[in-house]
Amino acid sequence: MMGGGLTATANRVRFGIQSAHEIVETALHELETRDHAWHCTTRLLSERALRMADTVDARIKDGDQVGPLAGVPFGVKALFDLEGITTTAGSVVLKGNPPARRDAAVIQRLIAAGAIPVATLNMDEFAYGFVTENAHYGTTLNPHDPTRLAGGSSGGSAAVVATGILPFALGSDTNGSIRVPAALCGVWGLRPTQGVLPLEGVYPFASSLDTVGPLAARAEDLRCVFEAMSGTPVADIDDVMSFRVARLGGWFAHDLPPALLEGLDRIMAFFGSSHEIELSGVERARSAAFVISASEGGNLHLPRLRKCPMDYDPATRDRLMAGALLPAAAFIQAQRLRNAFRNCLRELFKTTDILIAPTVAGVAPRINASTILVDGKSVPARANLGILTQPLSLGGMPVLAAPLAPHPNDAEPRLPVGVQLIAAPGREDVLFAAARALEQAGILGYLTLATS
């Protein structure tokens, strides 16, 4: 429904070619009639969305400026506040909470830019997982192969974009929860620089590492949405060939399938670089992220775990309880290690503009076999799909998750695999410039269902 990207959609609305009401009504109808196949949504915001669309149409009629995302519908991971609705964070534990008094800060900014939230989206309970298998709201299926996982925890967000029904969605990323499902569903996602986007009105998981960001079907759409969310235009960089690009080896080079290796080679060849860097302490960085997440998540939920443990998704409950039992010494050491790792990365970015790494070491796992192979061992997907994203969360730098384009020589369509582009803190402009160039070169980008 969004041919030409969301800028084209917004322009059709702004210039009166198509009404926001029609666009939103179509999106709602598509979700209502087709989403049973994937289970991306947990709630449709039909009445509110149509009312907002009518307001946009009325303002255009009055000659008002309605913003660059005029009439563009989007979905919201179920941990963002929406005025008048109780935020569930993918759980039933919070159902007694009062409805949110206002929209989350980033949603307010998107609405100010003309965009319209139309649905809440499925996730792992309290964002604690990489699979979007939720005991309360069901499993979100991968639109490219419904026998496979969509990834998580922002699985509903990635999957709904992959269906082509919505052009963008919001997710959160603590350890990879935007990047992992983006990779498995073949869409774009951004974990912005830690702290650059406000978290007001976003239900926390591990506040030391929490970020929010967009997922979209195209690099340019991702950039437009990020600009609206941050309230600041992203600077244009034309000379992408001057970027100093390096590929991460070691930890990031294990168990990669041929499609990923070939894609990484194509990216490096595009930039004319063969530079490979082995980051030291990556495994410990991942462990530090694990310990911080478990400790902060466990502490956050401790009062409710005392009162109503059996209301939690069993997979989440046992992890949160274990986290609540960790000693303070482990948490503090992890936070010290975080500073050391961040300093190491700061040094690295003095001589490098972009680091390239795979996002997930393979395609989406099958739903009935929720394990993956790591170094030849079968481990649970729920905790381990983020093995390549989690260490990078510790540094706080921006990471853009991008789908690799199918190779021209592929005999038949293959399932999505993705890469991470990593830049120095605050340099989202570098990432978007590289992403645009690689998309235009046919190296990055994957089709959504509606455009297949």
Next chain:
Amino acid sequence: MSETEQDQITEVRLLARQVNLPIPVACLPGVQANLAFLRTHVDLVESVSLPDDCTPAYVFTP
């Protein structure tokens, strides 16, 4: 349940008591397994020697 497993469950109960967290019996094996998993990560984090001036990365802007 082996003696080792029984000891591990007893330890989980003791740790839980320290934070006033009653753990339902049905949850004990799952919590124990997750705690054992987390401890492999704690061991890795604690295996690194950091200088005294490397402070924790708490985020606090007054």
